[in-house]
Amino acid sequence: MKSIIRKRVVKGTGVAVAGLSALAVAVAAHAEGQTLNIVSWGGAYSMSQERAYHEPWMEMTGDEIVNIDQSANALAGLRSQSQAGNVTWDLVDMLPADAMIACAEGLIEPLDHDELLADAPDGTPPSEDFVDGALGECFVASIVYSNIVAFNSDMFPEDAQPSTIEDVFDLENYPGQRALMRRPINNLEWALIADGVDRDDVYDMLETEEGIQRAFDKLDTIKDSVIWWEEGAQPPQLLADQEVAFASAYNGRIFDAMVSENQPFEIIWDAQVFELDGWVVPTGKLDKVRDYLYFATDTQRLADQAQYISYGPARLSSSDLVSTHAESGIEMETHMPTYEPNFATAIQKDDEFWADYLDELSQRFDAWLAQ
């Protein structure tokens, strides 16, 4: 708490009195030890947040943080709580695409990033320190994560390990089942790239009927060998059981299985679809979580989180502080989606595209699955 107090005071020198009184209120509130209901994704990801943010915060302030694994249904939850007029969530970890919708519906607070968030240690304001797209109208990213395809290296001969996204669609040379997430996002992008579309043209193609058809045609070629998963915990499990040779997954889950359980998994970084993930504040909760948000998004905290999970920090200033994995001592850098060689053929998920086309393409995807 102390360091934050100092920072806040320094920040607020211009309006010192106001700053101090706000501070007094904050400290008073904290003296009682409030409870923060924080919504997140569960699993290894929530664990990394607990270690990097929640535990130090609770220790400093005496606050109680309750972790709720509801991010997958966060938008529905926010809507219903706001309709109920009884918002019980204080801070929500969600995807920028959902945040855009929630913001347009007035469910979450617009954020003034430079006022609310900490500067980088060298004084760079947040608006310049965060990576592109990390700061939305109502959104502040904490991590860059990636949707990748991983494979079980035990299932391929040593001299014929897959390495590109084309290989995932190549049943002849790389036989075996594939586990893909049961949704159009990522799968359509990968299908087009594997079919030879340039990664810069993917979303333009997908806005045309021919492009969509081409993607589905490509998916048709492997359809019979696909197991569709829905929960993030499934792909590492399926790979470990050798039920599938390839599985699309969040890169952090695969990393976790590799280092914690010594699984022989490899990640195909080719055509990784990266996106951001971070915090939004439900309408009316800004004052309650202001201090926590300031703390949990500062340079050191974001770097700390990378000790526990292989997601890249959303702040440029955090990158240099990323060190080794807390448990295994593995150098984290090469496991980050943002590591240069991994990043070479990456595509950024186009949130606006999916905001427009997800409804239609989901239905089409389901109809295609049912055929």
Next chain:
Amino acid sequence: MSDSAAPLTTADGVPLKVSLRRAVRRSKFKALLLVSPLLLFLMIAFVIPIFEMLSRSVANPEVVNHLPRTVAALEDWDRQDVPGEPVFEALVEDLLEGQEARNLGLLASRLNYERSGMRSAINRTARGLRTMDPPYREGVIEANARWGELDTWKIIQREARLYTPSYYLAAVDRQLSPDGQITRAPDNLQIHVNLFWRTFWMSGLITLMTLLLGYPIAFLLASLPLRHSNLLMILVLLPFWTSLLVRTTTWIAILQSQGVLNDVMVFLGVIADEARWQMIHNKIGTVVAMTHILLPFMILPLYSVMKTIPPSYMRAARSLGGKPFLSFRRVYFPLTIPGMAAGGILVFILSIGYYITPALVGGQSGRFITNYIAYHMQTSLNWGLAAAIASILLLVVVVFYMVFNRLIGVDKVKLG
């Protein structure tokens, strides 16, 4: 003699008829009074919420509420060409107001259901308006090409009413063309009708399975002396009393590819280790687990009907020279039809409404229409469509329920 013509009276002189009627009225009132707290409670906590939800399947307030000026300006539009500057001016005013109030999201979602791309057309345009100067027409079209398309405006005009059939049409894979004609949705978007049929035929199959398995058991229970049948009855009731999730879990443990059944088969050499049966996350999983779960609902009504058939009927048929099978078919079987109808309808009604089991063991091919209601409630957040699908399903259930009520009577339902 005048005495005999006078109406009967009670001790205090009131005519007996009147007194009786009064007593009946009083006990009617008393009965109603006893029932009313529960009736009131169910009305408020159950019936009204259901009707309220069903009303969402036609509710369409978004365009009317959020684009009032645009709608008014569109009134004398010729529908031949993209409208002119006045309409765009109205649109800009509406969007600016919505942006201010931060409530454009629902409008954007609503129009996006009708035409993909409208979400960003609205959100992106609204964000850029502050820096835009009149005349707006060109600027708005430049901000998002959707505004330059005739269909966009036809749809806005079409949806400028408080009720819409769109959700129901979508629920049966139909859609309105921009000009308001009902057309079949493109083949690659056909999904709900198939799901409805799948739900119905799989439920039919499950009903048939429960009948095939339940009939012998009910027959055995009904023909054993009570002392033995009571004991066996416990075997029927135990699964009935066991948590649905527990029963679903055990089927996962048994049927999955690393599960008990596959292990046994591999151990016995029936199948190779690499060729384990895929029995879960598909139709097989759903049918097996749900047959198990719903079997008691078939056995109990069958049993209570069979219990009432005197064993002497069969003996009579035999003594009249009927072969065992013939006597059974001609005498016993027809008498059990009410039980089969009761059990069958009950199982079918419960089955088409099941959500948990198909969601957990149905995988992709074994899911029901209920799973799609949940999907639209929780994931796609298209609540109007969820309500439309739900009301169609509810209609089917209510029809079967009424048939059941007419044939058997709900008050004849016995539990345990």
Next chain:
Amino acid sequence: MAIPSYATRGERIWYYVFRGICALIFLFLIGPLLIIIPLSFNAQPYFTFSQEMLTFDPAGYSLRWYQDFFTSSRWLNAIKNSFIIGIASTILATVLGTIAALGLSSRHMPARGLVMALLISPMIVPLIISAAAMFFFFSRINLAQTYLGVILAHTALGIPFVVITVTATLSSFDTTLIRAAHSLGANPTRTFFKVVLPLVTPGVVSGALFAFITSFDEVVVVLFIAGPEQRTMPIQMWSGIREQISPTILAVATLLVLLSMMMLTTLELLRRRGERLRGVTPG
């Protein structure tokens, strides 16, 4: 169903075949419930029998999943919630349902069929529809994400069971007993407590048990209207099965099977008592 002495040879064979078929069906009914019991003692985190288990090597068995269960604050909290919600909604459903059943079994109840159909409808309407409806409605009246909301929702779901069992008991209730009590000089209160109540109690209790188990096992409505504080045991199981199916679920499942055995025994005892009181002797 002994074989009659006049049975032919074919009938004798059929008799044993039939019994065999029935045995298999009973196995289908009960087997799955019994299989999870040993599986829940598996020392390995698998869902199947390990080599050690099959050879009865003690090392193959362990109580670790039970330990997981009893030391996890999430599970314990979920149990607590399940009992709070289950008991509260059972009391409400039983009181409302029993009173209504008294009215329903009156000969003069108007529109009896319609009312009955309405009262039983929560059992018939697909849960997902009830859940969605309650979600919207309870949200609007600020009852979503509260204990009261979940309790009221479960009350509605439990009511049909109470109504059915209590009206069934009352319909077999011999009203001359009341008149007999009156004529022997008992006042109405005394009649109710000494005559009516003992005879109706088995029906009420079994209705209450049904209502309780309905709430205790309910996932869908809770999924839609409960907040994080009201997480119940079925919800915990549901997310456990969907996410990563750990054998802790099997331990919970085993405990729940034991619970249902207890419930069933209670019910059976009640039934016997009811029959004895009514003078029906079991064969």
